Amino acid sequence: MTQPTPAGAALTANDPRPVVRVEDLNIKVRASGEWTHLVRDVSYTVDPGDCLAIVGESGAGKSITIRAVLGLLDPHKFQVTGKVWLGGTELGTLRPAARRAHVTGYASLVFQDPSRSLNPIMRVGPQIAETLLKGSGRQEKLTRAQARERSIDLMRAVGIGAPEERYHAYPHELSGGMKQRIVIAIALACGSQVMFCDEPTSALDVTTQAQIMDLLDDLRAKRGITTVVITHDLALAASRAEQVIVMYAGQVVEALPAARLAASARMPYTEALIYAAPDPDADVAPPMATATVSGAQPLPVRGLPRPIEGRPPDPRFPLPGCSFQPRCGHAEADCAVQAPGLTVVDVNHSLRCLHPLAAGSALEAARS
């Protein structure tokens, strides 16, 4: 591994090529002899040092998309088509062994539950050192002592206090946030330029969540690491990423800049997601007798989340029209028959909707 220096980071940051580029990714899975289309026409690019957030409900195809990008899907079970560039190299042009070496040397994946990514019966320090010693790719050969020293440096870089002592700790002796830091240190040990994070903070406390997100921001700033974060928390995505992709039923339904996300969101599903999360900034009125007596339909209360009724469609039976149409509050007659295409409405802003909302209407609804 070449120690990433500030100069090296700057070099990557000036590179105009996007670090990750995905074009028309389609994923099908074979189950009981039939092919089911799980992900349709997903395309995105991430510039060096940027953070892309992919948001959506479970089953929207977020995780499987990045697994396909990293070539982790079983080729006997999944059929992946489309083109993927990692660091300017199109993966399809490489032979399998070379592709694997390129991907492992360039990108890594951080999972939601750190305790399941670490070996429970191996001390955490050697788990980092092991990556340095055995890692394939462009890494230099290290002695054990050098690997150990570098692991301790990496532990310090990811914000672990007293790394010399913690080097000998077992995963169960560390807190969840610490374990996630170790996982990130292992990812750095691989020499990754891109870090794919699958719900990196969902299993953690609020303060720890903020600390881990701070760490990822810090790695982006200091080492020029590019991050792709999967999350179901739209507010978290909007506060930490440059670009946000909203996925629904295997498709990108809206891609928009994170800044002023609520003000510019125009796809009804994005709006629904904004309202499905409880609002941390608004008080909920105490329960009132009138609302109870009047019966089934409680009055909408500001701050209280608004559920999205129904469930996403079964991927085995795709809908002819818009996949969100059965749950959409703004659906019109043609939504059920005509499938919307992805249209560009602004710089870095595209959406898949026949009747998009007016810009800013999501926020106006909040005020009323």
Add this chain to the structure above:
Amino acid sequence: MTSQTPAPASGQATSKDTGPAAGAAVDTAATEPRADGPLLQVTDLVQEFIVKGSKPFQKGRVSAVAGVSFGIARGETLALVGETGSGKSTVARALLASPPALSGSITLNGRALPVGKNAKHNGTGRAGVQMVFQDPFGALDPRWTVARSITEPLVTAGVDGREERRRRVAEIMYLVGLDASRFAGRLPRELSGGQAQRVAIARALVSEPDLLVLDEPVTALDVSVQAQILALLFDLRQRLSLTSLLIAHDLAVVRALADRIAILYLGRMCETAPTAELFRSPAHPYTAALLSAIPPGLRGGVQRERVRITGRQPSPLNPPSGCRFRTRCPIAQQTCADVVPELRDIAPGHAVACHFPLVTEAG
């Protein structure tokens, strides 16, 4: 170790705005006449666990809860908020006497619940408390049908008559939004996460408990499902005038459901205040740090100034002297190491345990 915490007068503070309204609309609950005192009163609760120490044959003592006192008024929802290891779940488990607390006292509806090392797990004390857990699939028996799971508390509570039990199960299933004819015969694996959590809530409510303990009820659920369960809990709270103890670490969830919040850190209470006031003017530095860690809301929210806390939570085997938060507190001074801060009122219903509170008179 046990600090003298002043008796919490804050329990009744918010009952005024929920009390009269909640009482009017009840059709199922409230079998007993309303008393003036809080429904649940917990005083000076202490819980410790003996664990293996760092050296062989050495025993360590984890101080999980060190003198926590609070009260919950009828119809009120109190939220216990804190990080992992703050003792919030230990408090909840002490209410269910599994395991009972080491010392202190718990009074529910005028009855004392078992406390002390040799307290017996007799059913009588616990019957008034029911719990909803984080992972509904872990909480439901995979081989029991929905109807059987919901009926069991009625059997334990001694409700006789098949017809009566069936009627109450159907009633509670309707209240939680499950169609009894479709769901009664299903097994947990045939349910979605949201439906399974509805079953768990129905099971907790069917025996009409005095107190409902919600332990991270929406943490394991997907965004849209989370909103459905929150709306359901909000609705049930109005219909049944539920008294509940909510355990959560997500402050946005807490803001939607709780009347009052108590912040715990390492087994001690830092601050307690009515929800709106706590969000408006947090007095404890830890509360401020927790609030500032929430990503700003998307509906035209406020950007809070980030209060960063550094380092990690100290080991409960060897908690810091004085204020337990001082090792990570940005404004800690020598006094904080010497003197244990006591919980004192700074406004009606708003108490803080800090030598240097951020606000001295909350408004």
